[in-house]
Amino acid sequence: MRITDIQTFDLNCDIEPSFGWSQGWISKRNTTIVKISTDSGLVGWGEGAASPIIRDWIGPLLIGRDPMQRTLLWELMFSSLYNGNNFVGIAGSAVSAIDIALWDIAGKESNLPIHTLLGGKIRDRIPVYATGLYYTENEMPKRLLTEAKEYVDQGFKGMKTKVGGLDIDKDVERVKAIREAIGPNIRLMIDANEGYNAASAIQIGEKLSDLDISWFEEPVNAKDIDAYIQVKNALSIPIAGGENLRSRFEFRDYISRRAYDIVQPDVMHCGGITEMVRIAAIANAHGIQVNPHVWGSPIMIAASLHVTSTIPPCPTSRVNLPYVNEPVMEFDRTPSDIREKLCNKPFNQEGSSIAVPNGPGLGIEVNEKAIIGMSEL
DSSP states (O other): OOEEEEEEEEEEEEEEEEEEETTEEEEEEEEEEEEEEETTSOEEEEEESOHHHIIIIIHHHHTTSOTTOHHHHHHHHHHHHHTTTTTTTHHHHHHHHHHHHHHHHHHHHHTSBHHHHTTOOSOSEEEEEEEOOOBOTTOTTHHHHHHHHHHHHTTOSEEEEEOSSSOHHHHHHHHHHHHHHHOTTSEEEEEOTTOOOHHHHHHHHHHTTTSOEEEEEOOSOTTOHHHHHHHHHHOSSOEEEOTTOOHHHHHHHHHHTTOOSEEOOOTTTTTHHHHHHHHHHHHHHTTOEEOOOOOSOHHHHHHHHHHHTTOOOSSOOSSOOBTTTBOOEEEEOSOOHHHHHSBSSOOOOSSSEEEOOOSSBTOOOBOHHHHHHHHOO
């Protein structure tokens, strides 16, 4: 079997209502989908970014090669980007997209789900929490708190909201209102998307320390490891991060220096399934929980489910619990036709968890007409 073609589709869709976070405000969702075709007729789907890099740089390296040689092809792509340190940023996302598609092909060729190719799943369902509660116009108090209560009614055992987009006291008021609305038994996390320096992150963390916050995500600049350590040493709230890092080489120092309590690799950015497995193993060896970052289409949701199903508890215990030593995944609940229409059967949670796909490869049925339609908008 040989790779005959690699296509990219840059998707976008309007969203309503528009929403914001610490770094901006958006009215559209977008992502890049990759389709790898083979001479056997098998097709693999991946998700990431950087269509020009895939089309003009790393994609041509793979034409005519055996897609089952995933490690070899990953190293070939990485080596082509290595000398100029080009794997960081969107180039790492391009490799991720191709790698996911190669694993999809391998599963389909073997008639096995990806988690079986990875050694077999430990769990059949992955606990998930609702990601939403972004900033919207005129949200307080009714709209925001109604959204939070709806997640509880839908069965979610946890949810995540934004901080860093308002002044500290207003954000504190906002988080306190959410906690009061959902009660004490629902997990609540905060995400600053790099919105603070160390001093201001510590300030808001101290003001929220009595609200039983399960973790404080990306409190400072993603590449400022010393700021992460400063915040982590100052606060009792667990510190999470990693969604913007690429490859095990970028994750290494954050993990070994314990800059995180929780590490959050993103399968469509960190280097795909191949590299996410390596990152998770390094984190587990250091006793650091892996809770993947997930914010994309059903392709990357499926890839994340497969990998997460194989991650060991951290550490193992007689009683393994989500948020304690069992991995949890976020489940984006913001408006997105890309998430809801790209596959014929979108993912839905039941009882705050999602079933791991068991079909060959990613185990999803991609709606190619929807992909073409959203790429032409």
